Amino acid sequence: MTSSFTRMLSSRSTVAVMASLGAGTLVTGYLMSDTGRAVFPERRKMFPPSADFPDLCKHNNCMASALTPAIYARLRDKVTPNNWTLDQCIQTGVDNPGHPFIKTVGMVAGDEESYEVFSELFYPVIKERHNGYDPRTMTHPTDLDASKITSGMFDENYVLSSRVRTGRSIRGLSLPPACSRSERREVERVVIQALSNLKGDLTGHYYSLGEMTEEEQQRLIDDHFLFDKPVSPLLTCAGMARDWPDARGIWHNNEKTFLIWINEEDHTRIISMEKGGNMKRVFERFCCGLKEVERLIMERGWEFMWNEHLGYILTCPSNLGTGLRAGVHVRLPLLSKDPRFRKILESLRLQKRGTGGVDTAAVGDVFDISNNDRLGKSEVELVQLLIDGVNYLIDCEKKLEDGHDIKIPTPITLFKN
C-alpha cells in the first residue's frame, strides 16, 4: 500500500536518517505557536516550570532520582518532532511512586526521538538502570549469530522449558504511549504483511484481539499465548492501553514455537519458546525469525528503530539494547532453599521470578531464571551468559543432591573498560 504512507515516509526519511545517527544530530522542536495556539506562550508565563514541577518526595523510581527542577525547567517546553513532551514521558513515574523494594524506571519514550530530545533525563536513567552504561560514550554490540552458542542443551531432568524474548519497533511510527489509532493500525499492517510471508517452520497465523472467536481465544489462553489488556497502572498511566483492543493481536507459527505480540507494550514482542532444554535451538529460531522479519519489512521500505548507542529502541528504557530476556523454567528444590542461592544468582547476573512471570511467586520449586541485563552486551553474549549460569545452577543442585558442597562463583563483570 502506497499513497499517504509513502508520502509520510519520504517526509520522515530525513528524521529517520538523523535518528539512526543517534546522539546529537537531531533538531529539537519547541512548542510553536500555531493557529489556535496563541494562548500557549501566555500560559507558559503564567505557569513557569517551577509551578508544574511534580511532587516526587514520596517517589522511588529512576526518573524521580534523576529529575531535578533545573532539568525540568530546561526540558518542559521542548517537543519531539511528533509533539511528544517531557510531561508525557514522565507521567507514569509521577503517577506511580514506586515499590519500596523494586525500583521501577518511571518514564517511557513516545517515539524514537524522545531518547534524544530528552536525553538530559533519559541518559542518567539509562545509566542507573543499566549498570553505569553511558549512551554518550559507549556503543552497544548487536550479534544475532546463533552458531556461536555453546553448551546450549540443558539437562531436561531439571529444565522444563526454554524461552527467549525481545521487542522491535518500526522506525517512523510513534510508540504505544503516543501513537494515534492510524499509526497503531499501520504497525499492525506492516508486521502482519511481513509475517504472512514467513516460510517453513515459521509459517503461521494472525489472531486479531478484537476479532478472534471464543474458541480461538480459549486455545490461545490454554497455550499461554494470549495477552490481555494491561491492568498494571505502570502501563496504563503511560497511555499504552488507549483504544484497546484496536490493532492488537497475536501471531504464532503452526508449531507454536515462535510467537509475536503486536501493539501491546511495544510495537512488537517476539518470543521463541519450546518445552525442554534445547536453548540453542530456541535461540537459533529466534535469530532466524528476527532476521527474516527484518528482511521482509525492509523489502517494503521499513526498518527497525536502532542506533549504535542504544541498540534496539523500545518504549521502556529498561528494554533498550537487546531488549532480550532469555530464560528457563527450572527445578531447583535443594538449591532454592540454600541460603547462598541469591548470592549465586547475583554473581551469575541472573534473576529469578515465579513461573507466572514478573511479580509472581515460584510454585513447587520451579523457578523462572533469566538474564538481568539488556544493554551493553550482545544477544549472543547474554544468551551464553544465561546458558553458562543455568548449567552452573544445575551443577549446584546435583552437588547438593550428592551431599557435596557448592561455591558462590566469582561475580561476572559486565563492561570491559
Next chain:
Amino acid sequence: MPFGNTHNQLKMKYTSEQEYPDLSKHNNHMAKVLTSAMYERLRDKQTPTGFTLDDIIQTGVDNPGHPFIMTVGCVAGDEESYEVFKELLDPVIQDRHGGYKPTDKHKTDLNPENLKGGDDLDPNYVLSSRVRTGRSVRGFCLPPHCSRGERRAVEKLSIDALSSLQGDLKGKYFALKNMTEEEQQQLIDDHFLFDKPVSPLLLASGMGRDWPDARGIWHNDNKTFLVWVNEEDHLRVISMQKGGNMREVFTRFCTGLTKIEALFKQKGHEFMWNQHLGYVLTCPSNLGTGLRGGVHIKLPNLSKHEKFGEILKRLRLQKRGTGGVDTAAVGGVFDISNADRLGFSEVELVQMVVDGVKLLVEMEKRLEKGQSINDLMPAQK
C-alpha cells in the same frame, strides 16, 4: 494535558478513515452520535488550550459501555470544548438531558426562599438528606487536561476562598497528600474521604494524573458542608445532614455556594457558566445545575411494589444503593434523588425531590397498613 499524539496537524497526514475509532461494540452517547463524517469535520479542530476531538472521546473509545446503563463517553477539557466541539456535544447533551435543544436556555435559581416546604420529611423513613453540585473555575483547564500548575492554582484559590467562610460554615482543609493517619481515619468514618478514582471511565479521561497532588477535602466544623477539590471536577460542593430537613440542607447549600462564588469573584475569578449550559463541568451529564439532591430513605414495602420503577420515573427521580452510583440497596434503604440536571433550576429540582419523597413516604405508610396506593399514583412530571 492532552495525551497520545498531541499534535493534530500530524494526524492530518492520515485519512479520517484511518483514524476513526472502531465503535462497533460500543454503547455510549458519544458512540451513537459520532459518525465517521462528523469525525472528519471535527478532527482538525482544537480548543485554545489544545484539547482535541480525540482527547474528548478517549474515555468513550476505551470504555465501550454497559449493556444496561448508557454512559456519556466524552468529557470536556476546558470551557471552550463545549463550543468548539458543539457538533458532537450538542446531540450528546440532547440525548442525555431529555431533548434539551442547542437553542434552549437554562435557568439558575439558588434562592432557597423559593423552595416550598421541605423541612418536615418524616425522619422515621428519611435517614439523611443531601445536596451536591460541582463548580469549575473559569480560565483553568478541567481535570482531564489541566497541568499540575493549573491544578495547584485551583487548589490554592479554593483554599483561600474557603478559609474566609465564617459562622456555621467555618472549617478546615485537608490535603490528600498531607493528611495524618488520624485525619484520614476520621474522614473515612465521616464518609467524607474520596479516593483515587478506580473506574476506567474516569481514568481513561486523564483525570487521575499526578494523584494525589493538589487534591483535598474541606469541611466545616459542624460536618454539614463539604467541598472536594480537584476530584472529577475543580470543586464538588456537598451539603448534608442526618434526618429529613431538606430545606435546611438546601438553604445551607445555596448560602455556602453564593458566599464561595463571591469570594472567588473578589480575587478576580468566576465560575464557568453560560445561559445555555448553566454551570459548566467536566462531564456533559453534570451540566446545568450539576445538582443531585437526595435522601437515604427506608422503603421496604414500596421498593418491592411492581410499580416502584414507574412511580420514580413519573416523579423524575432515580434510585441508587446507599453506597452511591453503581451500588445496590441494603436493608430496604435507598438513595433517592433527582434524575435531571439541565433544563430545570436548582429550586425546581430540589422541589421535585421534596414533593416526590413526601409521596413515597405516604405510599410506604399505606402499604404498611396493607392499603392500596393506586389513588396516589402521580402523573408524569
